[in-house]
Every structure is written in structure tokens, then in C-alpha cells.
Amino acid sequence: MSTAATVSVPITSSNLRLPSSITSPSSFSLINPFKSSSSSFPKLTTTTSLIRNPNFRFSVSAMSVAAQETLSQTAFLDRRESGVLHFVKYHGLGNDFIMVNNLESMEPKVTPEQAVKLCDRNFGIGGDGIIFAMPGSNGTDYTMRIFNSDGSEPEMCGNGVRCFAKFIADLNNLHGRQSFTVHTGAGLIVPEIQDDGKVKVDMGEPVLKASDVPTKLPANKDQSVVKAKIEVDGVNWNVTCVSMGNPHCITFGGEGDENLVVDELNLADIGPKFEHHAMFPARTNTEFVQVFSRSHLKMRVWERGAGATLACGTGACAVVVAAILEGRSERNCTVDLPGGPLEIEWREEDNHVYMTGPAEVVFYGSVQL
Numbered sequence: 135m136s137t138a139a140t141v142s143v144p145i146t147s148s149n150l151r152l153p154s155s156i157t158s159p160s161s162f163s164l165i166n167p168f169k170s171s172s173s174s175f176p177k178l179t180t181t182t183s184l185i186r187n188p189n190f191r192f193s194v195s196a197m198s199v200a201a202q203e204t205l206s207q208t209a210f211l212d213r214r215e216s217g218v219l220h221f222v223k224y225h226g227l228g229n230d231f232i233m234v235n236n237l238e239s240m241e242p243k244v245t246p247e248q249a250v251k252l253c254d255r256n257f258g259i260g261g262d263g264i265i266f267a268m269p270g271s272n273g274t275d276y277t278m279r280i281f282n283s284d285g286s287e288p289e290m291c292g293n294g295v296r297c298f299a300k301f302i303a304d305l306n307n308l309h310g311r312q313s314f315t316v317h318t319g320a321g322l323i324v325p326e327i328q329d330d331g332k333v334k335v336d337m338g339e340p341v342l343k344a345s346d347v348p349t350k351l352p353a354n355k356d357q358s359v360v361k362a363k364i365e366v367d368g369v370n371w372n373v374t375c376v377s378m379g380n381p382h383c384i385t386f387g388g389e390g391d392e393n394l395v396v397d398e399l400n401l402a403d404i405g406p407k408f409e410h411h412a413m414f415p416a417r418t419n420t421e422f423v424q425v426f427s428r429s430h431l432k433m434r435v436w437e438r439g440a441g442a443t444l445a446c447g448t449g450a451c452a453v454v455v456a457a458i459l460e461g462r463s464e465r466n467c468t469v470d471l472p473g474g475p476l477e478i479e480w481r482e483e484d485n486h487v488y489m490t491g492p493a494e495v496v497f498y499g500s501v502q503l
């Protein structure tokens with residue numbers, strides 16, 4: 135579903151059907167999720183279904199407001215303008231994010247505590263995290279920051295940066311091939327929107343040095359941890375540790391079970407035990423991987439700070455790096471995730487990892503903070 139793609143009809147006095155007691159569209163405080171003082175943002179537009187009910191029922195995308203009285207309705211909408219957060223929700227293979235236009239400030243509009251509430255799937259908007267589009271730093275076009283759904287702040291997010299690129303393009307009404315430089319906690323990341331709408335991201339170089347991942351597992355290959363033993367919940371697992379700016383622990387199986395069937399795992403049980411294991415001082419994301427062929431892998435992920443998600447972009451990159459280090463795959467792989475496939479390449483020439491996949495709008499709206 136792509137709500138924003140259908141946003142097409144400008145609000146004018148001719149298509150805005152007002153109750154007779156309200157004479158001008160300017161009486162309304164309608165919400166533009168793309169509103170910003172920055173240049174070249176699209177005009178406030180809506181679909182023909184935005185205001186369609188003669189009983190004054192207003193529907194702003196998926197967020198709706200109903201009021202009985204014309205005067206109290208106006209006041210109600212005006213009141214909501216103060217302390218209101220406009221957002222657009224995007225997803226990359228079901229890994230979903232509340233995107234916030236934070237281009238006027240380096241201070242996130244939402245605190246970690248508010249992020250927890252907003253990401254709640256029952257009492258909030260729902261999301262695996264909240265992402266802030268901020269002014270560039272260190273000479274980049276933009277800065278991306280993210281809070282996980284538990285309020286912690288990771289360094290990077292692969293699916294998130296694809297959504298970020300689409301968000302920036304949508305905010306600026308840009309179409310076709312576009313590329314941006316983005317400063318993140320993992321350094322410079324370069325997403326490029328391609329002609330087919332997918333986003334290819336230069337994710338930079340993987341970090342393998344154990345102390346930088348970080349992991350306390352002893353290095354067993356150069357300075358890195360490759361196919362090393364770790365005991366979790368009484369089971370000896372073989373793991374490889376990779377940072378894509380954020381920490382990942384990758385396993386293809388354990389003692390006596392070298393070939394995982396990932397659908398059989400009880401992720402909710404085993405995931406947190408890896409995440410909080412003493413060997414991972416900054417906690418860890420964990421990927422459980424099944425090998426179909428040397429260019430086709432399947433993974434399930436338990437994310438640090440977000441739990442089981444439908445996809446993890448940095449995780450898929452880390453999985454391919456680990457598979458190559460363990461001699462299990464080629465440099466170009468399709469990685470199947472619960473939400474769909476990602477194409478990953480760890481390129482020999484520049485040592486960078488490249489990730490290609492989709493990013494889509496889910497809905498937009500506003501919420502009182």
C-alpha cells in the first residue's frame with residue numbers, strides 16, 4: 135500500500151466541501167506531513183477522499199479525527215497543532231520506521247521515552263524504530279539518527295537508510311535516480327534510489343576486529359572472531375562477529391547441528407539470550423542463517439533493542455560477510471528474510487558492502503506528543 139503515491143489533488147476552495155457555517159478553507163488547520171521551512175517541499179495536497187463526508191468527518195490518511203460541532207472541530211484541530219508530531223511511516227521489507235522531518239535542528243523532536251510510546255504497536259503508531267532526517271554534518275547532505283523501539287540509539291540501520299533516502303526524495307519532490315550522502319553513527323553511508331525505485335546502499339566496510347565489534351570473545355582469525363564457540367542456554371553455537379557500524383553475531387548452527395533450519399527456531403526464547411550475553415558489551419543483533427546455495431541464504435534476526443523483526447539490512451550485510459569468512463558463500467548473495475529478499479555484495483575491489491532492496495511509504499499522519 136502506498137498512500138503518498140495517491141496524494142494528488144490540491145486542496146482548493148472548489149474541491150473543499152465546507153459546511154455552510156465555515157466559509158473559508160483558511161479556518162482549518164490541516165496537517166501537511168511534509169511541512170518544513172526548507173525549500174521546495176510539495177504543496178499541501180490530499181486525495182479526493184480526504185474530505186468526502188458531508189457529516190464533517192475528516193480523514194487525514196490513516197489518522198482520522200471526528201467531531202460533531204463545526205466550531206469545536208476547528209478549535210480541536212487548532213489545539214492539536216501545538217506539540218503535534220508529523221510523521222510518515224515507511225517500511226523496508228516489513229522493518230518499519232516512523233520517519234520524522236528534523237531538518238531544522240540537530241536535536242531530535244522526540245525523546246527516547248517518547249520513541250518507546252510511539253513505536254508501541256497497541257498504544258502508539260507502531261514501528262521497529264523512529265528515524266530523524268537531520269541537517270548534514272561532516273560535509274554530508276544529511277544526518278540520520280535512529281531510536282530503536284526500546285528507546286536505545288543504534289549507530290546504523292540498513293533498511294532505515296533506504297527508507298531515509300525515499301523520505302528525502304518525497305520531501306523534496308524528487309523523482310528518478312537520486313543519490314545522497316548521509317552521516318550516521320557508522321560514518322558515511324551513500325544510498326542511491328535506482329530507476330526501478332529500489333535503493334542501493336553503499337554500506338561501507340565491515341568491521342571485524344573483535345574489540346571494535348564489540349565482542350569479548352577471543353579473536354581466532356587475525357584480530358577477528360570467525361566460527362568461534364559460544365555457549366548460550368546450555369548449547370554450544372558457532373558464531374562469527376561482524377560490525378556494520380552496529381554489532382552482529384551470526385550463526386549457521388552449533389555443535390551437532392551445523393545446518394540450521396531457521397523456521398524451527400524459537401527466536402523469542404533464544405534471541406534475548408544472545409542479545410544480553412556477557413560476551414557482547416554493547417548487546418548484539420543476532421542472525422540465524424540457513425544456506426540454500428553459495429549465492430542464496432535465508433536468515434531470521436533478533437534485533438538489539440527491537441526483538442524479532444521482519445528484516446534487518448545491516449544484519450543481511452553482516453550475514454554475507456560472515457558466510458564469506460566461513461567459506462560458505464560467494465561475494466554476491468540473495469538473502470531471504472521473513473519480509474522478503476535483499477541483494478548483498480561484499481565487493482573485493484573496495485572492501486565495501488552493497489545492499490539493494492525496496493523501501494515504501496505505509497501511511498502518514500500526526501500525533502500529539
Ligand SMILES: N[C@@H](CCC[C@H](N)C(=O)O)C(=O)O
Pocket residue numbers: 229282287288289290291292293294380381419437438439440443445446447448449
Ligand atoms: N533493522 C535495522 C537495524 C536497526 C538497529 C539495530 N536494532 C541495532 O540496535 O543495532 C537494519 O535494517 O539494519
